[in-house]
Amino acid sequence: xxxxxxxxxxxxxxxxxxxxxxxxxxxxxxxxxxxxxxxxxxxxxxxxxxxxxxxxxxxxxxxxxxxxxxxxxxxxxxxxxxxxxxxxxxxxxxxxxxxxxxxxxxx
Numbered sequence: 001x002x003x004x005x006x007x008x009x010x011x012x013x014x015x016x017x018x019x020x021x022x023x024x025x026x027x028x029x030x031x032x033x034x035x036x037x038x039x040x041x042x043x044x045x046x047x048x049x050x051x052x053x054x055x056x057x058x059x060x061x062x063x064x065x066x067x068x069x070x071x072x073x074x075x076x077x078x079x080x081x082x083x084x085x086x087x088x089x090x091x092x093x094x095x096x097x098x099x100x101x102x103x104x105x106x107x
């Protein structure tokens with residue numbers, strides 16, 4: 001198993017990256033949770049069916065993992081590291097931190 005580096009990024013920085021189209025935000029919560037509330041523009045990629053071989057990467061963009069508070073996105077990062085990824089970005093505090101920062105969500 002490869003040991004990768006998990007880089008936690010604060011909500012303001014992630015928002016800035018998204019606004020400048022420098023990042024893709026991947027939500028690893030389950031479909032029901034994603035449908036109920038999510039950060040605008042996130043891609044659903046539930047942890048229950050997580051497959052690093054099909055992980056959405058866009059050339060030239062940072063891929064940031066998120067969930068509700070960070071536990072599941074950390075698990076997803078561990079799977080990426082096991083598949084050979086060297087690093088992964090994670091929204092520090094997940095959707096909870098995003099909302100605490102006053103940023104919008106959608107349903």
